[in-house]
Amino acid sequence: MSTGGHVLLALDLTGTFAFALNGALTALRMARLDIVGVVTLGMITALGGGIIRDVLLDSLPPATFGDWRYLAVAAVGGLIAFTFGRRLELLNTPINILDAAGLSLFAVTGANKALQLGLGPAQAVILGAITGVGGGTLRDVLVRQVPSVLSSGLYAIPALIGATATVAVTELHVYGLATAVGAAALCFAVRMVGVHFDIDAPMPRSAGDPDDG
């Protein structure tokens, strides 16, 4: 495996673990979900973005099914959250940090895999962003929340920034562990700024209208 391949795999597995913890902690906040529901939601959050990426890239069966480590890391993340998550579940901070970590790492790995499979730069940016937001969007749809990608301005934007940085360093032939982590850190920082200051992108002027009635 090339160096790029190793970097891709390591970041992909780290993102998988972060999203598995995040998805399972989200499930813990819902009443009536048992261990299977908690672990399942963790795994869907963790593996969903990569599966959507691989379906769109026609890289099938998805890496998830060809490499047992994805399934193992996602299941272990879900079980850890189920076991130790009791005290964390009322805290927003770890959920937000893990979500931002998964978003950042998958935006980078999604863009990088798209470039490796021959897509153009603009397409790779979009595909990286979809990889980043895909798992969390599935999570939100399944637990009946409006997806973060729609309701939070600084969610899609950091994913696009991280994917763009990845494409840029790849085009400059300096893609490696350091620059990939740098691109993910950039996305992570923008996302956490958005969470901390509750920044939204410009709202439509009619947004004072409180509901969609």
Place this chain on the structure above:
Amino acid sequence: MSTGGHVLLALDLTGTFAFALNGALTALRMARLDIVGVVTLGMITALGGGIIRDVLLDSLPPATFGDWRYLAVAAVGGLIAFTFGRRLELLNTPINILDAAGLSLFAVTGANKALQLGLGPAQAVILGAITGVGGGTLRDVLVRQVPSVLSSGLYAIPALIGATATVAVTELHVYGLATAVGAAALCFAVRMVGVHFDIDAPMPRSAGDPDDG
């Protein structure tokens, strides 16, 4: 590119634009969505049906990612709706007309692309209908509404009619811009009749039962 290819592309881009406006106007009606959420929902509505079509036809990566014009048209449509949509947002009429236009155009292009890739007539009809209703169904799931395809009787039926007309003119070797627009107009007319008169297909006898309790 063949004449058929040009017709397909032109209708596909027009449908993309109509659905992008529609999706973004739908998003404007929801509280707490900022410019990113509005444009994102517009793009998902616009590109979702074609992506589902291309995934099912194994025509990957989807046309959306191989041709920048789809992304550009969808993004521009979303931005126009965000900028000028303030006055329109309380009006149902433009939202319904744009939705019917996207439905009609995608039913035609979906059926045509399926035939071009070698599927049989019945399969092309189903795939055309899925292309037509796919983007709007994703939109409805993301904003937590029961999808139109389930709740409105004259939604799937016009899509099936438009796709059937497309397959018929193709089998008769008279497919071209005029007949494709004719098939789309047929679908559009049936859909708008349904919207105007609020026609539903036959209801189950128990439908007086007001809720699912």
Place this chain on the structure above:
Amino acid sequence: MSTGGHVLLALDLTGTFAFALNGALTALRMARLDIVGVVTLGMITALGGGIIRDVLLDSLPPATFGDWRYLAVAAVGGLIAFTFGRRLELLNTPINILDAAGLSLFAVTGANKALQLGLGPAQAVILGAITGVGGGTLRDVLVRQVPSVLSSGLYAIPALIGATATVAVTELHVYGLATAVGAAALCFAVRMVGVHFDIDAPMPRSAGDPDDG
């Protein structure tokens, strides 16, 4: 077609029919769905799991589109439920039995098809479970319920058991109609025990917290 192919097809069509009845009966319980909505939800429930399976296995276009019998069986199931479902709709038992039947049959056929296409045993188990739960999960998302796979402990587990049994008998070279039905019956029995006794897997300790507020 090989014997395995015939067994796969027969079980797949039976599962399609069971899920079509189930999905349409579920739709009947919702107010404001007409015949198109009822049949559409039946068909989505019936065909969704197989389509997801074929997308992930890159076996495209999906069997649903290459073989008209799937569409016919799904449509007929939906129409039967619409016609005769009036008296059944308030009864949970037929809905649960049909759901368990679809779950069981698709878990077996999904795992078997994955093995035939060269996936490893662990991947085939996961893919069988996804095939089993996929259609019902789409159904639940479209009618805005938390999917059974998350909220019911003994839903994913029987699917995993049925898929594991299928992989085991295939590895032992005794896969055939009898063993395939046996694997499905095992899944069905575990699921119905769960439904009957309302068994859940272990709950998180904080589950006394009644809501996700």
